[in-house]
Amino acid sequence: xxNDLVRAEVIHSSRTWVVKxxxxxxxxxxxxxxxxxxRHLADEIVAIQSTGRRVALVSSGxxxxxxxxxxxxxxxxxxxxxxxxxxxxxxxxxRAYEDAFKTHGYHAAQILLTHxxxxxxxxxxxxxxxxxxxxxxxxxPIINENDTVSVDEIKFGDNDQLAAMVANLIQAELLVxxxxxxxxxxxxxxxxxxxEPLSLIARLDEEALGLVTDSRSSLGTGGMGSKLASARLxxxxxxxxxxxxxxxxxxxxxxxEGSEVGTLILAEGQTRAAxxxxxxxxxxxxxxxxxxxxxxxxxxxxxxxxxxxxxxxxTGDFEKGDVVAITNAQGEEFxxxxxxxxxxxxxxxKGLRTEQLRKALESTVVYDEVVHRDNLMILxx
Numbered sequence: 001x002x003n004d005l006v007r008a009e010v011i012h013s014s015r016t017w018v019v020k021x022x023x024x025x026x027x028x029x030x031x032x033x034x035x036x037x038x039r040h041l042a043d044e045i046v047a048i049q050s051t052g053r054r055v056a057l058v059s060s061g062x063x064x065x066x067x068x069x070x071x072x073x074x075x076x077x078x079x080x081x082x083x084x085x086x087x088x089x090x091x092x093x094x095r096a097y098e099d100a101f102k103t104h105g106y107h108a109a110q111i112l113l114t115h116x117x118x119x120x121x122x123x124x125x126x127x128x129x130x131x132x133x134x135x136x137x138x139x140x141p142i143i144n145e146n147d148t149v150s151v152d153e154i155k156f157g158d159n160d161q162l163a164a165m166v167a168n169l170i171q172a173e174l175l176v177x178x179x180x181x182x183x184x185x186x187x188x189x190x191x192x193x194x195x196e197p198l199s200l201i202a203r204l205d206e207e208a209l210g211l212v213t214d215s216r217s218s219l220g221t222g223g224m225g226s227k228l229a230s231a232r233l234x235x236x237x238x239x240x241x242x243x244x245x246x247x248x249x250x251x252x253x254x255x256x257e258g259s260e261v262g263t264l265i266l267a268e269g270q271t272r273a274a275x276x277x278x279x280x281x282x283x284x285x286x287x288x289x290x291x292x293x294x295x296x297x298x299x300x301x302x303x304x305x306x307x308x309x310x311x312x313x314x315t316g317d318f319e320k321g322d323v324v325a326i327t328n329a330q331g332e333e334f335x336x337x338x339x340x341x342x343x344x345x346x347x348x349x350k351g352l353r354t355e356q357l358r359k360a361l362e363s364t365v366v367y368d369e370v371v372h373r374d375n376l377m378i379l380x381x
Contacts, residue, residue: 003199003200003260003264004258004260006200006264006266007199007200007258007260007264008258010173010174010240010264010266011174011255011256011258012258013173014053014172014173014174014240015052015053015054015173016053016054016055016056016170016171016172016173016174017048017053017054017055017056017172017173017174017175017176018055018056018057018058018163018166018167018170018172018174018175018176019045019055019056019057019058019175019176019178019252020057020058020059020060020159020160020162020163020175020176020177020178021041021057021058021059021060021061021178021246022060022159022177022178022179022180022246023060023061023063023064024179024180025037025178025179025180025246025247026038026041026059026060026061026064026065026093027061027064030068031064031067031068031072031073031074032064032065032067032068032069033061033064033065033068033089033092033093033096035096035100037246038096038097038100039100040250041057041100041246041252042097042100042101042104042106042140043100043104044250044251044252044253045057045101045140045252046101046104046106047252047253047256048252048256049106049140051256054135055140056131056140056141056143056166056170056172057140057141057142057143058143058144058159058162058163058166059093059097059142059143059144059159060144060159061089061093061144062085062086062089062090062093062144063075063076063082063085063086063089064089065088065089065090065092065093065096066084066085066086066087066088066089066090066092067085067089068089068092069088069089069092070084070085070088072085090110090112090144093144094108094110094142097140097142101140105138106138106139106140107137107138107139107140108139108140108142109134109139109140109141109142110142110144111127111130111131111141111142111143111144112143112144112145112146113127113143113144113145113146113162114145114146115284118165118169118278118282118283118284119283119284121278121283124169124278124282124283127169128169128170128274131169131170132170143162143166144159144162145159145162158226160177160226160227160229160230161226161229161230161233163175163177163230164230164231164233164234165233165281165282167233167234167237167239168233168234168237168239168272168274168277168278168281168282169274169277169278169282171239171271171274171277172234172239173238173239173240173267174239174240174241174242175230175231175234175239175240175241175242176241176242176244176252176255177227177230177231177241177242177243177244178244178245178246178251178252179227179243179244179245179246180245180246180247181197181224181243181245182197182244182245182248182261182262183197183198183199183243183244183245183262183263184197184198184201184208184211184212184224184228184243184263185197185198185211186198186211197262197263198211198263199260199263199264200263200264200266201263201264201265201266202266203266203268204228204231204232204235204265204268204380208228209228212224212225212228224243227243228265231243231265232380233281233380234267235265235266235267235268235380236268236272236281236379236380237267237271237272237277237281238267238268238270238271238272239267239271240264240265240266240267241264241265242255242261242262242263242264242265243262243263243265244261244262244263245262248261268380272377276377277377279323279336279337279338279375279376279377280335280336280376280377280378280379281377281379283323283336284323285316285322285323285324285325285336286316286317286318286319286322286323286324287314287315287316287317287318287322287324287325287343288314288315288316288324288325288326288327288333289306289311289313289314289315289324289325289326289327289339289346289370289371290311290312290313290314290315290327290328290329290331291306291310291311291312291326291327291328291329292310292312292329293328293329294310295307295309295310295311296310296328296329296334298310299326299334299335299373299376299378300334300335300378303373304373305368305369305370305371305372305373305376306326306337306369306370306371306376307354307368307369307370308346308349308350308351308352308353308354308357308370309351309352309353309354311346311349311350311351311370312329312350312351313350314343314346314347314350316343317343318339318342318343319342319343320339320340320341320342320345321338321339322338322339323336323337323338323339324336324337324338324339324371326371326376333379334378334379335376335377335378335379336376336377336379337371337372337375337376337377338371338372338375338376339370339371340367340369340370340371340372341367341370345361346370348360348361349361349370354368
């Protein structure tokens, strides 16, 4: 099948989109918010929704908008100043979106998140339900990291990762990352610059990832490496990703038409259930369980559950039902799952056969599996 037909099929079958727009796309030359670009973006999102599709927008730009309002010439470097700029800019940014969408009869709905919102299963489900309710009320969810309270422990790192997690949250078939670059480009043979963007990447393998020469833009925080890492979270869950320039005329309309713009990265394998997306690709592990080679093979190749006999070691403190990382004998993470035992009980049963579990534990509730297959996800390698 030709690239054009593949792209057309992806666009046709994608009924829920997440669009991520970067800071440099929304900024004018002087670093202030470009209201015309905000209006054009709103026009395009409404046009997509008029086809019966649903669109959630992950928007950077609060810090840049705040810089313009505060008269700052460059992005602040210390955390309090960044958070102050975000606090001023977020209101300004949302007012611009509301003004742009209300001309079409839509509302702009602000959702500010931190990583800890995704760690909690209850809050995760509440977020998903809220976004779906906003779709019904003809409101556009506009999602951003809550920069005014975020610290290293709860930050996403950049909005590329946040957009991928939102795409998995609402099971979007397509994530569109609008950036200052028009996709992933192959370096020229002489090493002086880059060629045209790759139109299609069937799989994010080592060859594709090796094309990245990462850099951060003046206002944004994520380079191409960040975008491809986020794309892996989506493609491994059954969604596709397009990375394209947000500064070209009508980028979303061009994508909707199926035109060859930017780089399309195809979904890998079947669509993952929302619950597995949360376990494997969203919630942060509370600890780690190291397993032997036999257990790893049973999990990866045979679709088995993790049994106590295959457990070699335990790191961290976790409770029953927490998400844990599962690592191989070398300590490399290859899976995540919901654990059936606390960290203390897991230490007690490690290396034991199933018939030995009850003797090792005082509790009358004994599980054959440390992590059941239904609560486990193998990670992209």
